[in-house]
Amino acid sequence: MSKKKSKVELQTEVFTASDGQQIEITRGSGNVFADLGFEDAEELQLKAGLIREIRQTIARRNLTQLEAAKLAGIDQPALSRLLGGKGLKCSVEKLFTIHNRLGNKVEVRVHEDADARMLLVA
Secondary structure (H helix, E strand, C coil): CCCECCCCCCCEEEEECCCCCEEEEECCCCCHHHHCCECCHHHHHHHHHHHHHHHHHHHHCCCCHHHHHHHHCCCHHHHHHHHHHHHHHCCHHHHHHHHHHCCCCCCCCCCCCHHHHHHHHC
């Protein structure tokens, strides 16, 4: 699957519960794949979001997997694998195609990252 790199540096805080017990809480970065050290974390997060939206579309439209698969242009076992956790191997383009075939409009927006711009100027 994806190569791993060093994990993101996460901050851990210690809190005291009402019963006096010390509790450690580590806040994630917002991308679990980055937290786990995957090299292509941004792409994996995008794919996971697209798959989640496919699942929600199927539920919202009250489609069976067979109905959804026919609309998506894939067979039902492939849709089942995609929804069951194997979808991260699918290309982003394929996930876009499935969305389009299910009647969703996919938009890609590009905007400048202010933080990246500041790093270049500094």
